[in-house]
Amino acid sequence: DTAVSQTPKYLVTQMGNDKSIKCEQNLGHDTMYWYKQDSKKFLKIMFSYNNKELIINETVPNRFSPKSPDKAHLNLHINSLELGDSAVYFCASTFGGAEAFFGQGTRLTVV
Amino acid sequence: GNSVTQMEGPVTLSEEAFLTINCTYTATGYPSLFWYVQYPGEGLQLLLKATKADDKGSNKGFEATYRKETTSFHLEKGSVQVSDSAVYFCALSGPMTTDSWGKLQFGAGTQVVVTP
Numbered sequence: 129d130t131a132v133s134q135t136p137k138y139l140v141t142q143m144g145n146d147k148s149i150k151c152e153q154n155l156g157h158d159t160m161y162w163y164k165q166d167s168k169k170f171l172k173i174m175f176s177y178n179n180k181e182l183i184i185n186e187t188v189p190n191r192f193s194p195k196s197p198d199k200a201h202l203n204l205h206i207n208s209l210e211l212g213d214s215a216v217y218f219c220a221s222t223f224g225g226a227e228a229f230f231g232q233g234t235r236l237t238v239v
Numbered sequence: 240g241n242s243v244t245q246m247e248g249p250v251t252l253s254e255e256a257f258l259t260i261n262c263t264y265t266a267t268g269y270p271s272l273f274w275y276v277q278y279p280g281e282g283l284q285l286l287l288k289a290t291k292a293d294d295k296g297s298n299k300g301f302e303a304t305y306r307k308e309t310t311s312f313h314l315e316k317g318s319v320q321v322s323d324s325a326v327y328f329c330a331l332s333g334p335m336t337t338d339s340w341g342k343l344q345f346g347a348g349t350q351v352v353v354t355p
Contacts, residue, residue, distance in 0.1 A: 171345040225341030230283040
């Protein structure tokens, strides 16, 4: 069973479109995260939710909006996509802030 | 703020060679330290961790010791295999405050290429 799963794995879209990435974890964890990995493989946190409450909100354009309908799900919606949004987006989860389990990533390409 | 510095790659080795990837950190308090590995086209997997000074994390033949006096967490493996080719990330987490709960600060990653 996949512990942290993201969909879709690949997403190719045009500039200006709105898209969503979904994440689900079946580990019973209480905290979920979104990380962005750029073309040089550098990873940076974007958001975190603990028990459906937003607790980390890094300096991210407000075109990015996370939503957590319950503890097991954290979705990322992106409005008005730009070329610079092209990256791999990783979802992760922890229990009590301990070691993180990551999803397989969503490779977003904006053309 | 917290930061992690790790050696740049790529590191190219022959099979059965000794691997060291240096990692140093800057942090307040006592962070937890991690090594994650990313195989081509995959997500990140936790390789090993250490949560306090002098702890040694180990897994799959890899080891790293939390050295507070040198603020380092170097990754080592005595004999690498082709299957160890991947990108390795050093990361830290801490302190556990409400606005940094489990937040990972990553190094830039080191690509390791092992040739037969």
